[in-house]
Amino acid sequence: MVARLVALNVGLPIDVPWHGASVHTGIWKRPVDGRRLVRRLNIEGDGQGDLAGHGGVHRAVLVYQVDSYRHWAEHLGRADLTYGQFGENFTVDGLPDDEVCIGDRYRIGEAVFEVSQPRVTCYRLGIRMDEPQMAALLVSHRRPGFYLRVLTEGYVEAGEEVIKVSSPSESVTVAEIDALLYLHEHPREQLARALRVDALSPGWKASLRALLEQADGGEAKGGNVGLTTAASSPPPAWPGFRPLTIAAVHHETSSVMSLRLVAADGTALPTPRPGQYLTVRLVVDSGATVVRSYSLSGPPSAGDYRISVKREVGGIASRHLHATAAPGQTIEAAAPRGTFTLAPGAAPVALVSAGVGVTPVLAMLYGLVAEGSTRPVWWVHGARNGSEHPFAAEARGLLDQLPGARSLICYSSPSADDRLDDPDVRVGHVTGDVIARLGLPTDAHVYLCGPARFMADLTAALSEFGVDIDHLHTESFGTLAAITPGVVGAPDGPPRLPEGPPGTGPAVTFARSGLTARWDDHYGAILELAEACRVPVRWSCRTGVCHTCETGLVSGQVEYEPEPIDAPAAGNVLVCCARPTGDLVVDL
Ligand SMILES: Cc1cc2nc3c(=O)[nH]c(=O)nc-3n(C[C@H](O)[C@H](O)[C@H](O)COP(=O)(O)OP(=O)(O)OC[C@H]3O[C@@H](n4cnc5c(N)ncnc54)[C@H](O)[C@@H]3O)c2cc1C
Ligand code: FES
Numbered sequence: 001m002v003a004r005l006v007a008l009n010v011g012l013p014i015d016v017p018w019h020g021a022s023v024h025t026g027i028w029k030r031p032v033d034g035r036r037l038v039r040r041l042n043i044e045g046d047g048q049g050d051l052a053g054h055g056g057v058h059r060a061v062l063v064y065q066v067d068s069y070r071h072w073a074e075h076l077g078r079a080d081l082t083y084g085q086f087g088e089n090f091t092v093d094g095l096p097d098d099e100v101c102i103g104d105r106y107r108i109g110e111a112v113f114e115v116s117q118p119r120v121t122c123y124r125l126g127i128r129m130d131e132p133q134m135a136a137l138l139v140s141h142r143r144p145g146f147y148l149r150v151l152t153e154g155y156v157e158a159g160e161e162v163i164k165v166s167s168p169s170e171s172v173t174v175a176e177i178d179a180l181l182y183l184h185e186h187p188r189e190q191l192a193r194a195l196r197v198d199a200l201s202p203g204w205k206a207s208l209r210a211l212l213e214q215a216d217g218g219e220a221k222g223g224n225v226g227l228t229t230a231a232s233s234p235p236p237a238w239p240g241f242r243p244l245t246i247a248a249v250h251h252e253t254s255s256v257m258s259l260r261l262v263a264a265d266g267t268a269l270p271t272p273r274p275g276q277y278l279t280v281r282l283v284v285d286s287g288a289t290v291v292r293s294y295s296l297s298g299p300p301s302a303g304d305y306r307i308s309v310k311r312e313v314g315g316i317a318s319r320h321l322h323a324t325a326a327p328g329q330t331i332e333a334a335a336p337r338g339t340f341t342l343a344p345g346a347a348p349v350a351l352v353s354a355g356v357g358v359t360p361v362l363a364m365l366y367g368l369v370a371e372g373s374t375r376p377v378w379w380v381h382g383a384r385n386g387s388e389h390p391f392a393a394e395a396r397g398l399l400d401q402l403p404g405a406r407s408l409i410c411y412s413s414p415s416a417d418d419r420l421d422d423p424d425v426r427v428g429h430v431t432g433d434v435i436a437r438l439g440l441p442t443d444a445h446v447y448l449c450g451p452a453r454f455m456a457d458l459t460a461a462l463s464e465f466g467v468d469i470d471h472l473h474t475e476s477f478g479t480l481a482a483i484t485p486g487v488v489g490a491p492d493g494p495p496r497l498p499e500g501p502p503g504t505g506p507a508v509t510f511a512r513s514g515l516t517a518r519w520d521d522h523y524g525a526i527l528e529l530a531e532a533c534r535v536p537v538r539w540s541c542r543t544g545v546c547h548t549c550e551t552g553l554v555s556g557q558v559e560y561e562p563e564p565i566d567a568p569a570a571g572n573v574l575v576c577c578a579r580p581t582g583d584l585v586v587d588l
Contacts, residue, residue, distance in 0.1 A: 003094025003162035005108055006066055007031040009084030013049035018127060019531075021490040025049040027128045029084035031091075035155040038111045043089055043156075049124075050486045053540065057149055058116045058201035064088035064145040065095060071143060076131065087125060088145060092162060097143055097175040103168030103199035110154025112165060117201040118144040118178035122485060123542040135541040139182045139565050146174045147201070170196045181207055181226050182545060184566050188215040223569025227547035229339050235570035236335035237270035240555035241281050243330045244269075247304065252390035256356055257322055258297065258308040261331060268303030272296055272336035274367030275360040275447070275475070278307055279511055279554050279585070281332040284320040291511045291554070291585055292317040295360035295449075295475065296336060297391070300367055305336070308390065310356035316514075334554045337571065337587070340447070340475035342367050347443050347471070348404075349375050352458065354382035354430055354450030360475050361447055362391055365398045376404040378438055382430035382450070385411045386418040410434060430454065432461025442466040449475040479512045479588070483538035483548055491534065498532035509585040510535045511554055519580050526558070526575040526586065535588050537575070544577040551575050556584025 009029035015022040026049040037044045041060055048055035054062075064086045073081055083091040090108075097118070104115045121135035121144065131137075138144050172194045180190055181204070191212040195205060207226035214225045214232075223231030244261040251257050261278075263269050277295040284290055298306030311322040325331075342349070342364045349368070351361035358381055368377060379399055383389035389409070399405040407424045414420060414427055428434070430450075435458060440446070446462055448455050455474045462472055484490065495513040503520025510516070513535045523529045527549060530537045540548040544564035550572050558578035568574050573586060 001094055003092055003106075005090055005156065005158055005160050005162055006093050007083035007091040008036055008043070008156060008158045009089055009091065010036065010043050010046035011084070012045070012047045015488065016127065018487070022488045023049075023124065023127065023486045024488050025124045025127070025486050026054070027087035027124045029087055029089065031083045031158065033158070035109070035157045037153070038150055038156050039153050040150050046089060053120065053122055053485050058203070059147040060150050061090060061113065061148040062086075062088045062119060062145060063090045063092055063095065063148060064119075065097070065143075066091060066093045067096060068143045068145070071141070075137075075141070085128065086145065087128060090148075095162060097146065097178070098173050100146060100174050101167060101171040102174065102177055102194075102197045103170075105151065105165040105167075106148075107163045107165050109156040109160045110152070111150060111156050112152035112154075113148035114151050114199055115174065116147050116149045116199060117204045118146050118174050121545065122540045124486060126543065133543045133562055136543040136545050136562055136565060139178065139545050142175045142179060144174065144178045149201075168197055168199060172197055172200075177204070177208075181211070181224075182565050186211045186215065186224075186226070188212065191215065222567060223550070223572060224547055224566045227566075228550045230550040230552075230572055231547070231569035233273065233276070233337060233339045233341065233569075236337050238335045239571075241332040241334050244305070244333050246325055246327055246329045246331060248327055249325055252308060253388050255311045255388065256308055256390040257311070257325070258306050259321070259325055259331070260298070261305045261307065261333065262303075264330070269305055270335065271301050271303075272305070272363075273338075273341040274300045274363040275341040276336040276338040276363075277360065277475075278305060278336055279334040279587070280307075280317075281334075281585075282317055282320060284316055288316075289516075290317050290320075290514065291509050292514070293477075293511060293587075295338075295363065297359040297362050298366065299370065300363055301370060305333075308356065308359050334585070335571075337552050337554075338475070340449070340473055342447070343445050343473075345445075346375055347445050348377070348441050350378040350380065350435075350438070350440055350444050350446040352378075352380040352430065352435070352446060352448050352450075354454045356390070357449035357451070357454075357475070357477065358391060358395075360449050362395060362398075364447060365395060365402075369398050369401045373402060374404055376441075376444075377402050377406070378440060378444075379405060379407040380410070380430055380435070380438070381408075382410045382412065382454070384413045385415040387415060406438075408434070408438065430458070432457060432464070435461055436465055440465070440467065442468065443471070445471045445473065447473045447475075449477070452476065452478065476512075479536045480538065482536040483540070485540055493534055495533050495535045498529075503529075506556075506580045507583045508580055509583075510588040511585055512588055523579075525561075526573070526578050526580065530575065530586075530588055537588065539576050542576045544574055547574065549574055549576040552587030554585035554587055557581045558584065
């Protein structure tokens with residue numbers, strides 16, 4: 001059968017009301033008559049709202065099939081579907097997802113196209129279809145549709161034939177590659193074959209490469225590393241919280257105090273990855289239970305854990321610990337977790353911190369010493385002055401054991417006692433300029449931890465100097481930046497309890513936000529409760545496909561509705577489709 005372009009649909013982004021805010025989206029496409037010029041990035045009169053998720057040379061033209069319209073009309077019982085409904089530019093008769101291969105080339109009218117990747121569905125299709133689960137349905141029914149890149153620009157018109165020009169030597173269909181990323185099975189051979197298809201878009205290649213590396217690593221951790229780095233750390237060593245005993249308290253400076261924690265029965269605690277953190281649950285003087293996280297600052301293989309807490313002015317947990325922590329006391333802790341960990345390999349490493357942000361990178365320094373590393377290492381730390389510089393001697397001792405190590409300490413407000421004639425000490429803050437003068441190689445892995453502003457400035461500076469963005473690792477001591485694609489004008493402000501009477505369901509604690517709210521069944525998922533609390537959230541499909549919302553489940557259990565297409569990693573939860581079945585703590 002000859003394939004045919006049945007409708008050519010275009011539309012510019014518009015703002016549509018959604019959940020008390022607006023969504024800027026280009027998903028509303030309508031058929032147009034006559035010829036339209038198709039260029040590398042767009043069809044004349046067409047546009048995408050969110051260029052992070054759609055558009056660009058590899059996602060210039062979206063294709064969907066008439067046969068899938070028939071399928072959805074029947075499955076959803078809908079008689080109102082009109083061409084352009086799925087946000088596609090080309091509605092085609094023919095070209096099914098299970099026959100079209102990535103790299104196939106087609107001529108339509110004057111233009112030549114190449115199939116670059118399956119469609120990536122997000123919540124906006126759910127809005128357009130008035131069917132919130134549409135993103136998940138497209139994947140589970142294996143009818144994603146696909147994107148074309150434009151090889152030859154030219155005029156195209158509805159009604160024209162779609163003529164196949166060539167096929168790649170390695171054939172992998174759109175449906176096959178979509179399933180490879182999103183569904184539960186990720187067979188190694190198929191991943192390797194898909195990665196041999198040159199025409200596959202770079203984004204998809206990166207995802208499949210991550211899955212292949214996981215398969216090659218032989219670690220059965222569950223979760224989907226092709227979709228989220230949140231799935232890349234090993235499962236937590238124990239579920240929920242367990243009591244640990246404070247074995248020692250040590251004051252590093254007047255405001256930073258370390259606690260050494262051991263198992264109550266004296267056995268060695270599971271070895272964390274250097275850079276991971278503990279989440280602790282404390283009952284403070286007011287009787288309130290608070291949950292806070294602290295990076296492990298000691299040698300990872302010691303069999304005990306060390307956390308180092310800075311006393312914050314007006315801080316509930318840190319003041320409580322500074323005032324009351326003593327050897328012999330018990331503290332409840334969840335197992336070490338986190339993906340801010342030292343990447344293995346021989347590449348140079350820069351450990352860059354400010355203030356108490358030194359804790360996770362100090363653990364990494366211990367890790368490098370323990371493995372006898374010969375990697376070039378830069379240790380850069382910013383403190384106010386020598387009296388507020390925790391672990392100065394300890395770090396120096398570790399650096400002396402690393403043959404390739406260099407150190408730079410920046411004091412922003414040095415005191416008279418500080419030895420400013422030391423060539424490793426400078427006056428000032430750790431800034432982009434300071435980092436530029438280090439002469440870091442561009443293949444260095446840089447680990448940054450400190451105040452939000454420090455990390456944002458240095459991340460920008462390092463990217464400018466050509467350090468690969470995939471080699472920039474950051475740890476935030478607060479909430480993570482929100483990902484809310486296309487949403488404009490959402491209510492702003494610090495986390496707080498939702499307005500109106502509290503729910504009567506389980507207590508849901510958002511650990512990074514320091515907030516506990518009661519669940520109520522009118523929330524569809526934990527994500528909606530978090531949004532009602534103004535907790536910064538990260539999501540894209542809102543229906544269990546993309547794993548953007550994958551979050552640490554520190555304690556408690558959930559049930560899913562709908563079931564995710566692929567399960568999150570052990571110890572994590574997909575908050576967009578999960579509801580609590582009892583009290584829980586999530587790392588939001
Ligand atoms: C992954 C991770 C690792 C971390 N590692 C460390 C670590 O190694 N060491 C460490 O010290 N900390 C670390 N933290 C931070 C730690 O979890 C706590 O956030 C920190 O100890 C402050 O908690 P708190 O209860 O003392 O302060 P909070 O009571 O939570 O208050 C925090 C600050 O906000 C101010 N504040 C509180 N309420 C208000 C308000 N309504 N308006 C304005 N200001 C307000 C307080 O005065 C205080 O300065 C880490 C956090 C994370 C997420
Ligand atoms: S937002 Fe996509 S899986 Fe949760």
